[in-house]
Structure formats: C-alpha cells, structure tokens
Amino acid sequence: MGASDSRIVSYGWRITHITPCSPAASAGLVPYFDFLIRLNDVLLSNDRDEVVHQIQSQSGTSLVLAVLNAKLGTIRECTVVLSDTPESGRDLLGLVIAYCDVDIDSFHPVRVLDVFPERPASQAGLQAFNDYLFGTSTLIFTSLHDLEETMKNATKPVPIMSYNSQTSAIRVVIVPVIDKWTDLTSMGCDLASGAEHGIPLDDRPVRFDAPLS
Known part of the structure; x- marks a missing residue:
C-alpha cells in the first residue's frame, strides 16, 4: 500500500x-x-x-x-x-x-510567529516561525478562537500538540495557566492561522517525541 x-x-x-x-x-x-x-x-x-x-x-x-x-x-x-x-x-x-x-x-493549526522572553509561550518552549499548534487530546484547533477558549478557561497547565517544521517532529508542549487573561497576547507570543500559514510540505516523515509519562 x-x-x-x-x-x-x-x-x-x-x-x-x-x-x-x-x-x-x-x-x-x-x-x-x-x-x-x-x-x-x-x-x-x-x-x-x-x-x-x-x-x-x-x-x-x-x-x-x-x-x-x-x-x-x-x-x-x-x-x-x-x-x-x-x-x-x-x-x-x-x-x-x-x-x-x-x-x-484541511488542517488549520495555529502558527507561532514570535515568542517573547519570560512569558507563558517561552516557558512552554515554543519556537517562532517553526511551531504549529494542532490542539489538545480532545479539541482540534481550527482557528485562533479555539486556542483562546482553551487557554482562558484553563485551571491547570494545558498540554498542546505542537509540530515543528524545522525538525519534522510533533511533541507535547505544556502551556502554564495564565491568571490575568485578557486575550491571546497574554500567552506572550504572536499567532496566526489560515491558509497562508499552512504546514510546509516535504518528504520527511514526522517523528513523535512522546512524553515519558
């Protein structure tokens, strides 16, 4: 096959x-x-x-x-x-x-465009331009709104699946709870979604960097 x-x-x-x-x-x-x-x-x-x-x-x-x-x-x-x-x-x-x-x-992940020091996105290890946020174990992100709803309602750190186009690997990033939420800028990064921010395609297989537990 x-x-x-x-x-x-x-x-x-x-x-x-x-x-x-x-x-x-x-x-x-x-x-x-x-x-x-x-x-x-x-x-x-x-x-x-x-x-x-x-x-x-x-x-x-x-x-x-x-x-x-x-x-x-x-x-x-x-x-x-x-x-x-x-x-x-x-x-x-x-x-x-x-x-x-x-x-x-049909995939519409959220792309990370910039990451600011000492903010939740930085603490989660997100990388500017290379990282694409796909969703959680129960919610597939189809827009920035999905990510915003997930983060503003979080009561504990949020595991999010992130694909890195440089390494062709998908991993779990843990985004800390944000106590004083206003909007997505509270994450400390610039984000975008849409067709122009689709995943770059190549012939490399995707590796899953699985958490140990």
Whole structure:
C-alpha cells in the first residue's frame, strides 16, 4: 500500500492523543498526522460506537491497522498487540481519535510567529516561525478562537500538540495557566492561522517525541 491507495480515502479516524507506554505508542503511531483507515482489512466506518466495538472484540489479540499519514500521503500497516482489559476501545489501544478529513489542506493549526522572553509561550518552549499548534487530546484547533477558549478557561497547565517544521517532529508542549487573561497576547507570543500559514510540505516523515509519562 502506498500513495496511490491514499487518493481514494477522504475521511478517517485522526489520532489526537497517544498514551505513553500503550500499545499505540509501541506501534510508532504519530498524533495528528496519522489516521486509522482499516482494522484487520475492514474499512472503519464513521460510527464511533461501531469502531470501539470492533476494537473491543479483539481484546487480548493482535490486530493490523491500515494507517494513512496525511503529510506523506501514504498508507502503511501497523501491527498492534492489544491489552486484555476491555474497558473501552481507547484504553485497549491507548489513543484518542476523531473522524476528520484526511486532506492536509484541511488542517488549520495555529502558527507561532514570535515568542517573547519570560512569558507563558517561552516557558512552554515554543519556537517562532517553526511551531504549529494542532490542539489538545480532545479539541482540534481550527482557528485562533479555539486556542483562546482553551487557554482562558484553563485551571491547570494545558498540554498542546505542537509540530515543528524545522525538525519534522510533533511533541507535547505544556502551556502554564495564565491568571490575568485578557486575550491571546497574554500567552506572550504572536499567532496566526489560515491558509497562508499552512504546514510546509516535504518528504520527511514526522517523528513523535512522546512524553515519558
């Protein structure tokens, strides 16, 4: 399977979170860029309950996932050995998924344009021009408004998935709680979103710099 197969796929289950030390983490999956397309050669539907049931039915066994990478436009197969604790599909695999358009042109991350010293963005390790904020484990950012709502309502540090175009790696950055919130400038960085701030495309695979725990 390769790039030609990916052209017939329009939607899939986008991975937005991978639990450290989980079966999904061991399979080399990449959050936000990887989409689950098939399970044991069965095309996954857009019905979450049905997908969870399919995963639960494989408890304690191994399964083969067809995974589309949106950046490279290719489909690969990953073999995953599942947990035998059938609490939920998420727990068995160790990931969170959302049904989305797989076209990378549909991605609308928030780009970091500048970072100011000794401010929350700097403390989180964000890099000007290279970093793109994709979202949290449960919310995919589609605009600056999504990031603003996330930060102004935060009561504890916020883990955000950030892609770095220089290293072609995605990592979790922890943005501190901002006590005196006014607007996005409270983060201590300049931000932008939209088509002109899309992810630069190249043929490098994306690496996931997973947190240790």
